[in-house]
Amino acid sequence: MSPGDDRDRDAHPAAPAASPTDRSAIRARIFTAITNRDFDQAALFAQYLARISPVHADDLTVAALAWACKGELVAARRLLDQALELDPHQKMAAMTLARVAPPLTASALRALRWHTESDPAVIDLLVSHVVATGEPQGYVVARTVRCLLPPLARHAALRWRHLTLAEIHLEPSDQVRQIALPVPGPLRGIVDPTLFVDGIALPQGPFPASLLAAPRLAAVTQVMNPSLWHVQAMDRAAPDRPVALQLRNGDQIIGRHICVPVTNYAVTGLEDIPATPIEIPAGTENPVLYADLTGEPIGPPPPVGADDGIVDVIIPVHGDFDATQSCFTALLTQDPGTPMRVIAIDDASPDPRISAMLDDLARGRRIALVRNPTNLGFVRSVNIGMALHHGRDLVLLNADTVVAAGWLGRLRQAALASTETGTVTPWSNDATICSYPAANQPTPLAGLDIAALDRLAASTLSGHTIRLPTAVGFCMYIRRPCLAQTGWFDADTFGIGYGEENDFCLRATAQGWQHRMALNVFVGHVGGGSFGTAKQARIQSALRVLERLYPGYGEEVQSFIATDPLRTARRIFDLARLRDLSEQWPLLILCASLGGGTDRFIRTQIDQAQVQGRRALILRPEKQGDIVTLRLEVPDRLDFPNLVYDPRVELPQLRDDLNDMGVATLELHHAMNLPPSLLLELASWFPNHAYIHDYGWICPRYTLIDGSGRYCGEPQDTKICDQCVADHGDLMGLGIPVAEWRAIAGRVLAAAQSVTCSSADTARRMGRYVPTARFKLLPAEAAHTPPSAIMAPARSSTSEPLRVLVPGAIGPSKGYDVLLACAHDAAHRQLPLQWQVLGYSMDDAALLETGRVVISGQYREEEVPALMAQLRPHMAFLPSVWPETWCYALTHVMAAGLFIAAFDLGAQAERLRQRGHAMLLPIHAAAPAINDALLQSAASFTPDQLGLHVPAHYNDADSPTRYSPDQE
Structure with missing residues (x-):
């Protein structure tokens, strides 16, 4: 029987779990050995620590320290380099490299530069590197670019594109000098400048804008009366920086205001920002307050304006060119089923192909394009798009989605079916509670025919909606009245993404709005691409925030999943596809x-x-x-x-x-x-x-x-x-x-x-x-033609161990206890017997401990001939203790031509009687008798002697079988 084979479910034991490794204990042993100057012992423990799976950068660094103490600097450097590959920001590894194995590599320098803000000691190491190599080093402290210049350097400049943002000229010196090159205020946190020393760009490349205080605005607005608002606003990325605001009436700027934090102490929150009064001029119909730097709306949405029948489809765009291109291709080539305007928010995409594609579409007047001055994140980009038109319903659409013909018309129809509906979500292959075909889990988009799924949804579930506890943000239709009453997405709390749509929906629910799912619309979704491997961590963080803000929300969602009101709809969907x-x-x-x-x-x-x-x-x-x-x-x-x-x-x-x-x-x-x-x-x-x-x-x-x-x-x-x-x-x-x-x-x-x-x-x-x-x-398998030659090799002597093949996944009914007892008996009596398990057992360790068993492990059926050729068994033994109805494992060994021993019971005995060249044992035979019979058969039979052998002490009464010809 092959592993995974046969009816014996309890013969398929799960692999034992490995014991958890106490990494801290191993580290402690290393440090103790180093303290005792037993560097050989420290290196031994270090070798063990560095091989623990999964590998941790911290462990590699400690192991490297042990090797360095022993004087094995090449080994130490190799481990430290590996640690930095695992964690490019591993400070301990970089500092250790600087101290025990200079000069510093590019990866070590990069790690040191990352920590200059929090640890001045790394700056001393950078100074030592500049002294030793003469290479300048730039880094960021307090959101300012700083540079360590070697003695002979004369000029440093901070440049962005073709602009020189800051520069300094110096006379030659015999010492390393530290200079600061601040980015001009209006561009701070927006541009990613490059540092030049004596006209040559530093190889570390541009400084990321995020290190230079990319703005993260937070604001609270109190509407004192229709003509007076009180606003507190701050940039959490740089809390001491004033925030400039624009007051607009539609597209017209009607006022500018600045929110300034209280000076002389650190700003920790909006409570440290004094309220700025903003007067709303008389006759202002649609006042909206925006951040001057980013264009984000601050304060309440304007009242609902006139609905011109157009739906704004808002798509924040940042990365993944292929998915983004597919999204816009489908969106702009399929008939949406209702008038729409596509608004793309270029959130500082790092891929020039994306920017070029959006520019082409905008020039062709196929989309409206808004380009953020820096990467503001999904939520802030969405708010910018939602604030562009105060009268229209809107759809928030991820840039990794794929829509089909008529999608928007059906979403709008579902949204307008009830005045209580605030949001509508469609089906998708990756939409948490709205997912299909798998419930509440993603299905890869590749291979799915989105157009066909959407057509099927439209035809089989036409007009059907169901109430949801929350919308799902990948494709979220929002009624403008719901937005006006609920307010913008909370960019301060959820600005990086995940959780913002749930928070919005819960606020809307409190205002009496409902969230529906349109069962007749299907939108494809790549899913998870925006945040890569960080997705799950961000989701868990968002869920914790939501549970803190809305106690019981998690239970409500889990209750929805448990009751599964979409179960019948998914089944209808499956049946339609099946037909x-x-x-x-x-x-x-x-x-x-x-x-x-x-x-x-x-x-x-x-x-x-x-x-x-x-x-x-x-x-x-x-x-x-x-x-x-x-x-x-x-x-x-x-x-x-x-x-x-x-x-x-x-x-x-x-x-x-x-x-x-x-x-x-x-x-x-x-x-x-x-x-x-x-x-x-x-x-x-x-x-x-x-x-x-x-x-x-x-x-x-x-x-x-x-x-x-x-x-x-x-x-x-x-x-x-x-x-x-x-x-x-x-x-x-x-x-x-x-x-x-x-x-x-x-x-x-x-x-x-x-x-x-x-x-x-x-x-x-x-x-x-x-x-x-x-x-x-009806035999379970077609009859096999007997082999022309016996595969089993001859034993060289009676002292050579008799190799007995035991095929299959060996559990209780397959004779595990029999096999274990035979192995113990052979070991105890020093019999020349070895068992070869072709497969695995319910407890491999116990069999291996006898010293008389070898185990191949789980295999594929096509591997059987090669494995048998490798094992070279002399015979086979099937210790199954129940009357099997067939036995695929027996087929394998019969096809190999081996002499076979089995109990005289069930189909295995019936098949061996028909085939011959076998030995049948009484079902209750003890291990010593079985071992003696196996050795006796090996001595009595040679490959050219075929037939059926039954031990002399066999009692026919042991066979329970009877058979009437009319039952044949």
Whole structure:
């Protein structure tokens, strides 16, 4: 049996989890060893620390220190360089490099420059570097560019594009000098200047604008009366800097004002900013206050103006050229279904291709373009766009979305259907609670036909909406009256992105607005591209803020997810797509998710049905606690996850859907997780055929193994069976006495048109319980032609260990206890025996500890011949202790031509009797007897001696099988 094979679910143990490594303890040992000047010991611990996975930059730095103390500077530098690759800002690594392995690398210098603001000690190291190399170094302290000049330098300049922002001329000196080159006030935090020394640009490149105090405005506005506002505003990136404001009436500037912080102490918040009175001139119809530097709206939105029927589609743009290009291509080539104006906010995109594309579109009057003076972030960009027109509804659209024809018209229709609707969100492949096909999780956009999904949504869910606890910001339609009453997005709290739309929606909800989802619109979404790997951290931070501001919000969202009001809509969506794949699905396969040989056999059934031109569906009973659901699966497709039915209330719907899809035949493969009454109901819907994969039809433990760990003998008194189930577990999840279950299963099997068994032994065994069933014999696999030569090598002598192959995933029913006992006995008696597990077991460590077992690990089926050639076994042993119904592992070793030992039980014994060149052991044989029999067989049989061998002490009474010809 190959790993992942067969019916024995408890033979598939999970890999053991590794123990957590105490990194701090290892570091402490290193420092203790260094203190004791035991540098060899420190290096040993350092080697261990540097290999702990995942690798941490801090650990590499400590390890490097140990190597440096030992005098191994090359090794120390290598670790420090690696630490800086992992964390470019790792100060400790850079400082250690400067002290133990100069000269400094570019990465170390970059890390030191990053910390000049917070640690003056790194400046001393930079000074030492300039002294040693004569290379100037520039860095930022207090939002000012500073430069360490070597003795002979005469001129320094700060330049941006073709402008010289600041410069200084110096006479030669014999010392390193430090100079400051401040950026002019109006450009501070906006430009990314480059430092030149004696006309040569420093290789570190431009200083990022973010280090030079990119503005982050915060403001509070109190409307004292229609003609007087009180405003407090500050730039949190540079709290001491005054903030200039513009008062506009529409597009006309009607006043300028400055908010100045209180001097003589540090500004920590808006409470330190005195209120600036702003008078609203008489006759001002639509007053809006803007930040002079950035154009952000400050204060309340203006009253709702006249609606001209146009919807503003606002798209902040920063990076990802390919996604952005796809977004604008779809947006501008598809008929939106209602008039729109596209407003692109270029948020200081670093990609010149994006800027050029937006410029071309703006010149062609296809979009309105606003270009931020610096990167302000998504939320501030959105606010700028929302403030451009006070009468229109608007859509906030991410630049990594893809829309289809008619999308905006249907969104607007949903928004205008009720005066209480404030926002509308469509479906998407990545839209948290509005996601499809997977609920509340993303599905990659690649490979999805967005236009087809949108058409399907429009045709199958036309006009349907559902109430949401919050909109989802990737594509968010906002009614202008809702915006006017609720206010702008909170850029101060959520300016970097995530959480802003939830905060807006919760404020709107408090004002009586509702948030709806348009079920007839689908918009594609790449998702997560704007923030890369930082996405999850930003989401978690935003959720903490939202929960602090709106206690209970998280529970409301979780309640929405748990109740899942979109479940039925997603199922309708799935069914519609399923019908598009095929007009008819005549075959329905009923089986729990068992894995192993059962699913392998079902895969064969599906393939055969497809060859015959029939499409197949799988109905999987799933159980969580006491709740059973029925999941309809499409073979080889993972994008139909919503075909789930609650049999307590949705059986009629399931039956109707199956009939609509043309189901005509049912195959019953396994009843695990099915309440008996539900099994009877499902079996009555269609003509059915049953398949026997194990003994779950008669045994709630499905392998006929009792507390001894071996075959139970099938006692006639079912009270013994009930006690076994009570003691060892009801693996089928039936919850009823064995006699009652056998009666129900018997009704189902007797009514089936056929009951297929892979072996005659299985048919005989089942025939005892359901004598009226129409049994049919069909091997699970096509017959293999016997090999022309035996693969097993000859033993060189009786002292050479007999290599015994044990194939499969070895758990209790596959004979794990037997194998372990045999290995212990061989070790104890020093027998020349070695077991080769071709696969894995429920406890590999215990087997390996015997010193008599080797384990290949999990493998793919196509690897079997190569693995066998590598292991070079002399024979095989299948220690399975239950009467198997087939056994794919046996097929592997039979095909290899090996001499095989197994217990005289079930299909494995039946197949070996037919094949010969095998030894059958009594089922209750002890480990010493098994080992002796294996060694005796190896001595008695040579590759050219084929036949069936049964030990002399074999008792035919051990075989429980009986068989009547009419059951064949």
